[in-house]
Structure formats: C-alpha cells, structure tokens
Amino acid sequence: MARVVVDVMLKPEILDPQGQAIAQALPRLGYTGVADVRAGKHFVLDIADEVSEQTIHEIADTLLANPVIEDFTITADPA
Amino acid sequence: MARVVVDVMLKPEILDPQGQAIAQALPRLGYTGVADVRAGKHFVLDIADEVSEQTIHEIADTLLANPVIEDFTITADPA
Amino acid sequence: MARVVVDVMLKPEILDPQGQAIAQALPRLGYTGVADVRAGKHFVLDIADEVSEQTIHEIADTLLANPVIEDFTITADPA
C-alpha cells in the first residue's frame, strides 16, 4: 500500500471568494501580516502499489479536479 | 514573504461521505486499486516573514479548521 | 424526471469556521447588519419519477451528509 496526496487549487487567475473571506477576516481578529489566502481541496488516497502515476493523474483529472478552472499537484506521502 | 500550507482533514474516526463517494465511483470508471479516499481542505497563505509559527497555528485553529471534528498540519512551502 | 434538492448543514452545536470567516469579513468590507453566517452544501439531483422519498433519504444519509456532524433537508424542486 502507498499513500498519495492530490492538492487541487483554483487556477491563479480565478477569483477565490472563500480564501478572500478568510484574508479579510484576519485583521479583524487581530492577525496582521497575512497578505493572501487561497483555499483548495486536499485528497489523500490509499492505493495498491501497482497503481501507476499515470492512473493517479487520470483520477485527479477526472474526479478530483475540474481542469477548466482548477490545477492539481500529486505528491507521494511517505507517512 | 513566505508561503505556508495548511491542510485540514476530518479526524480519522469521522466518516467522510465525499471521500467515500469518490472511492465508490472509481471502480465504475475502470480504476481499481484505490482502497480509500479522504477529502479535506488545502489552504495556501502568503505571509510576512515576521508572522510566527504560533500565529499560523492560531489562525488554523480558529478560521481554517474546526478542532472538534478536524485535524490540521502546517507546512512551509519553499516555492 | 423530477428534481430534488438536498441541503446539508453542520449541526447547530458544531462550530463552522468557514461561515465565521465570512461573518467576520463583512464589516471590514462595509457590510453591517449580518449577525451570523453558516456555510453548508447544496446538492441538486435529477431523478427518475419512480425514485422514492425513502431512497433519496438513504442517499442523503450515506453519500451527501455525515449524520454524526451534519443535518440535511430534502426539498422537491418544482423547476
């Protein structure tokens, strides 16, 4: 068994209202120095060793992200 | 400026219907070998260098995660 | 074909950091008078006429909501 992490973010040119709400709320709560917040999705997949990187890429591209508006990164999780 | 990543996941003992829907959908789409999927949130924060780790921890604990049902991890992003 | 809406909200006693971030951000953006914001999920299902209310309830309970932390409501959508 292996563990893989897929992080999905809105493309940089697409406005992220959820991240902006957090960024706007911070100074009001006394936290200064945070210039920007972007919010995305974080998926942890437990996979059999024989699942290829190509397959993970297809799964991310089909079921985890919408490639029109989102980018994703795949990372092997040593944990 | 530094970049920090906060990943928020439901605690392991809490059911994750969104992750389960994805795990259930995969075999139907021809993808086998994925034993489990958990879905969480991924936040990217751009912060001034003087923002302490303690502050990031408080922000995560207050505005990004609900500590009753969620765990979070903080990672410095070298990018 | 019929259309059914399932709204899923965190139970009232569970803290909602996303809603709170929005509520905190509003005054800073010049919007006063919003006392509280709660954030949930909204699912729209197109179903065959023979799908029973009981089935929709089971689907919501299994795949759309986590009954330990969330409540849901089912509404027929006339549109």
Add this chain to the structure above:
Amino acid sequence: MARVVVDVMLKPEILDPQGQAIAQALPRLGYTGVADVRAGKHFVLDIADEVSEQTIHEIADTLLANPVIEDFTITADPA
C-alpha cells in the same frame, strides 16, 4: 431579524467533478434512477431587518460566489 439563504452552484456549462463522483457511486451502492447530481454551496445568513436585498446581492456576488464560474440564488427563509 430575518434569515436569508444563498445557494451557489457552478454554472451549468462547467463540469462538476464532485457531483459526478456521487452520481457514479450511486449505482454501485444499489441506487438506480439518479440521472445527475450537481454539488454547490448553501449559506444561511441571519440579518438585521434593515439589510436590503441589494446588499445581500452584493455580499453573495463578492464573498459567497465567484460570478465568473458560479451562479447564485437568494431566498428569504421563513423559518
């Protein structure tokens, strides 16, 4: 005090992988007859009576939805 509901959905022409995952998972779990699922966000706002509909519209347009990729509807909640 009044209660207002804002529902936010991806525009119809934008693919919704989360909804598709649920739709794909249903037959595998024994549920047939669901032709389509779309997933969105559901916000419940408690507002002072003097907050205008125009203000709610601006809040939805700025902090709850991303108008480039999402549509929203505003409903007064009698509850």
